[in-house]
Amino acid sequence: MDKETIRKYIEDRNKLIKDFHDKLQAQDDKFCEELVKSIPIKIGTIIKRSVTINSQIYGSQTRTSFYKVIRFKANPDGTAYIIANKRKLDGSFGVRELTLCTISYYNDFKLEDSYKIVDECL
DSSP, rough: OOOOHHHHHHHHHHHHHHHHEEEEEEEEHHHHHHHHHHHHHHOOEEEEEEEEEEETTTEEEEEEEEEEEEEEETTTSEEEEEEEBBTTSSSOSSOOOOEEEEEGGGGGOOOOEEEEEEEEEE
């Protein structure tokens, strides 16, 4: 084979790969948008997380935090991250975004046991 044939093959192959990746990215973006629309948890929902901490000195303590859902980040594998703001001591919600938890269509977008959806913060 001569160099021109090899160069031409490499260029054609790279073009095909780039076209495939562009089409796949477009499909992934469309799927992620549809996945976010199908999540039953809505933006603005307040989620309460209770964590029990066991200590040998003080016994068990339960810590409760409240989070407000601000957006979702979906993945093409059917999972989504809940991005939320944590409630401050004064009762307002902060501006720093936290990845709260992962939900999936495999379990119908249900939250783990330590997370509960509430109407308002106490």
